[in-house]
């Protein structure tokens with residue numbers, strides 16, 4: 322009976338988000354991996370409440386990656402030898418608005434947080450003083466300007482190094498649990514595109530298409546969008562980050578749909594370009610085949626050791642060369658100059674997950690998204706998939722969404 326009461330108490334203390342996403346064990350092993358590569362002390366500040374309670378609390382992604390902690394104003398201290406989570410005291414006034422919070426005094430806080438040492442924030446400075454006696458190097462995030470400036474004021478004779486690269490080196494390679502989460506976000510996003518395709522017809526507004534996408538994300542239990550959905554028909558398709566979504570779509574044009582869900586903190590990122598009437602015109606299909614050929618050529622070259630960028634046989638060069646050697650604009654010029662953005666980026670907790678110039682390694686997850694944008698023809702075409710680099714090649718996490726033009730027309734047929 323006593324255990325039962327204990328379990329019930331713990332449940333009522335647990336933050337809602339503990340039920341989804343990776344386990345405490347996963348976060349603990351991330352910290353263990355980071356501490357192994359650390360040659361000093363690292364201090365990370367969790368997001369504070371901020372002025373933005375209307376749009377909800379968003380944890381700092383690096384802080385989340387290492388802690389899974391979703392309550393505001395926590396601080397993390399890591400050294401090769403130890404790890405500590407600092408929590409603010411209870412604030413009854415704030416809790417009336419925002420719900421119950423954990424504090425270092427709670428009896429079950431170790432189980433709730435996954436940390437064996439949880440201390441009140443008042444002890445942060447004395448504990449940091451202590452660990453710095455045996456650690457020369459101090460790491461903090463350059464991106465957390467205000468708090469890092471305060472640290473620098475506390476320790477004027479220490480050079481504070483940016484923690485970002487150390488953390489990115491871990492974040493860039495996804496664990497099996499992360500790959501599972503990314504696959505789930507991909508699956509929900511694919512289902513959302515298919516649901517929106519079902520209602521696509523001349524006369525539908527871009528925002529109505531977006532509504533079905535977002536509806537599917539939420540119905541599937543995901544938090545929402547990984548980024549503002551882009552539904553760009555006709556000339557809007559040539560605007561790379563168009564998200565106004567106000568236009569009425571018409572026959573004889575294609576719509577660029579770049580939209581994906583965020584589920585249990587992990588993002589996806591998919592683009593498809595589909596004909597509003599259900600059938601590509603011959604010119605649309607011609608241009609579409611060029612982008613598709615470039616995307617397939619780049620995906621076929623994804624493997625450990627390949628490079629995204631560079632003049633050698635990089636994936637970007639493969640895609641650009643393909644676009645430049647297939648198809649022409651209305652003046653007979655090659656199409657490469659209409660491919661006006663990067664070929665892809667890392668995906669993970671963030672849709673644009675941090676990365677750095679390095680050869681691909683197994684476990685990295687990237688997008689491959691060539692496009693051509695020709696305002697003179699009122700057309701943009703982009704095709705984007707999320708790709709996991711495997712030991713000997715690639716696995717396309719978003720492969721379930723058709724991209725062959727015949728398959729798209731079949732899927733759009735009413």
Ligand SMILES: [Mn+2]
Pocket residue numbers: 590666688690705
């Ligand atoms: Mn993308």
